[in-house]
Amino acid sequence: MMDEPIIVGIDIGTSKICTLVARVENGANLRILGVGIEPSQGIRKGTVVDLNAAALAVSRSVEKAERTSGFEINAALVSLAGSQVSSINSRGVVGITGGVVDLEDIDRALDAAQAVAIPHNREIVHVIQRSFIIDGQDGIRTPVGMHGYRLEVEAHIITASASAIENLRQCVGSSGIEVSQFVLNPLASGEAVLSETERQMGVAVVDIGGGTTDMAIYIDGDVWHTMVLAVGGNHVTSDIAHGLRLPISQAEDVKMKFGHALRSGVNPEEQFTVRSFGGDAPARIAREDLANIIEARMEEIFQLVVQEIRRSGYDGLLPAGVVITGGSSQINGSRQLASQVMGLPARIAKPQNLVGLTDQLDSPAYATSVGLLEWALLMSNTSQYIDRRGPKQPQMWTEQLKDLLRRLLP
Numbered sequence: 001m002m003d004e005p006i007i008v009g010i011d012i013g014t015s016k017i018c019t020l021v022a023r024v025e026n027g028a029n030l031r032i033l034g035v036g037i038e039p040s041q042g043i044r045k046g047t048v049v050d051l052n053a054a055a056l057a058v059s060r061s062v063e064k065a066e067r068t069s070g071f072e073i074n075a076a077l078v079s080l081a082g083s084q085v086s087s088i089n090s091r092g093v094v095g096i097t098g099g100v101v102d103l104e105d106i107d108r109a110l111d112a113a114q115a116v117a118i119p120h121n122r123e124i125v126h127v128i129q130r131s132f133i134i135d136g137q138d139g140i141r142t143p144v145g146m147h148g149y150r151l152e153v154e155a156h157i158i159t160a161s162a163s164a165i166e167n168l169r170q171c172v173g174s175s176g177i178e179v180s181q182f183v184l185n186p187l188a189s190g191e192a193v194l195s196e197t198e199r200q201m202g203v204a205v206v207d208i209g210g211g212t213t214d215m216a217i218y219i220d221g222d223v224w225h226t227m228v229l230a231v232g233g234n235h236v237t238s239d240i241a242h243g244l245r246l247p248i249s250q251a252e253d254v255k256m257k258f259g260h261a262l263r264s265g266v267n268p269e270e271q272f273t274v275r276s277f278g279g280d281a282p283a284r285i286a287r288e289d290l291a292n293i294i295e296a297r298m299e300e301i302f303q304l305v306v307q308e309i310r311r312s313g314y315d316g317l318l319p320a321g322v323v324i325t326g327g328s329s330q331i332n333g334s335r336q337l338a339s340q341v342m343g344l345p346a347r348i349a350k351p352q353n354l355v356g357l358t359d360q361l362d363s364p365a366y367a368t369s370v371g372l373l374e375w376a377l378l379m380s381n382t383s384q385y386i387d388r389r390g391p392k393q394p395q396m397w398t399e400q401l402k403d404l405l406r407r408l409l410p
C-alpha cells in the first residue's frame with residue numbers, strides 16, 4: 001500500500017473549491033481518500049479577483065481534505081478556466097535520427113510544433129499531440145519503433161494569460177502547495193465523463209460551471225479544439241435575482257428547486273412562494289415565469305457553444321453529439337434544450353465508477369474535480385508522450401514520469 005502513489009487535485013471554480021486526495025490502486029483505479037469542499041471566494045469567471053480571499057478559500061478546502069484523508073498535501077494538479085484561455089492547432093516537422101522513431105524524435109517534433117508566435121504575456125499550458133505522419137503516411141497513433149525519414153506531429157496548443165496563471169499559483173502556494181500542473185477544465189471533465197467510443201466517434205464535452213462554460217471537442221480519440229466562454233450558471237442565477245427581485249442566495253435555491261430550462265416543460269398552473277426584496281408578505285410566482293427566465297439564458301449559452309463548434313469547422317464531425325456536465329447542467333430540462341438548440345444528441349454526465357469517499361461527488365458538478373485525478377492517472381499510465389507543461393528542455397519520458405509522480409506524492 002505504501003508503494004501506491006497518492007495524487008491530489010484542486011478544482012478552483014467560481015462557485016466552489018474542491019480538493020480531492022486519492023490513492024492509485026493496482027496502477028489503474030482511484031480510491032478517494034479525502035474530500036474538501038469550500039464555497040469559492042475571490043474568483044470571478046474562473047479568474048482570481050481577490051488574491052487574499054481566494055487563497056483563504058483554497059486553504060480551507062485543503063485543510064478539510066487533509067483532515068479527512070490523514071495526509072499532508074504538498075503538491076497538486078490544479079484546474080484552469082477563464083476567458084483568458086485560448087488554443088491553436090500547430091504542426092511540427094523533424095528528421096528521424098537513425099531511421100527509427102524514438103521518444104526523443106517525438107520530443108523534438110513537439111518542440112517544433114511549439115515554435116509558433118505566442119505573445120510574451122501568455123504561457124503554454126498544454127501541448128497535446130493529435131496524430132503523427134511518417135513520410136506522408138498519416139493517422140499514426142504510436143510512432144515509436146516505426147521506420148522513416150520525416151516525422152510530423154499535429155498538436156493542439158493551449159495557452160493562458162501568464163499573470164492569471166501566476167495568481168492561481170500564488171493562491172495555491174500560500175497553503176504551502178506546489179502546483180504540479182495546470183489542467184484545462186474541459187480536458188479534466190472529459191477524462192471523468194467521456195467514453196472511449198464517444199471520443200473516437202466525435203463528441204463535444206460542455207462543462208457549464210458557475211462563471212464559465214468550457215468546451216473540448218474530441219475526434220478520433222484526440223482533442224481537436226478547446227474553448228472557454230465567460231458565461232455560466234451564475235448568470236442564470238443573476239437573471240432570476242433581477243427578474244424576481246430576490247437575494248442571490250435565494251435565487252440559487254429557487255433555480256435548483258423549481259427551475260426548468262424549458263418553459264413548455266412545466267405546468268402553467270404550478271406556483272411557488274418566495275419572499276422578495278421589500279415584500280411584506282411572501283409572493284406567489286408562476287413556475288412558468290421562472291422557466292421563461294432560465295430558458296432565455298440557457299438557450300443563449302447553448303447558442304454560443306454552437307457558434308464556437310461551427311467556427312472550429314468540426315460541426316459535421318460530432319455523431320456522438322454533446323456531453324453536458326458541470327453544476328448548471330443539473331437544471332431540469334437542460335438536456336432537452338441543448339439537443340433542441342444544437343441539433344445534436346445530448347446527455348448529462350457525472351463521474352462514474354468512483355470508490356471511497358464518493359457520496360458528495362456523485363454529481364455533474366464534480367466532473368472537473370474527479371477529472372483532475374483521472375488526468376494524473378492518464379499521465380502516469382500512458383506509454384506515449386501525451387502532454388507537455390510548456391517549453392522545457394528535452395527529457396526522456398521515463399524520467400519525466402518519475403519526476404511527475406514524485407511531485408504528486410504528498
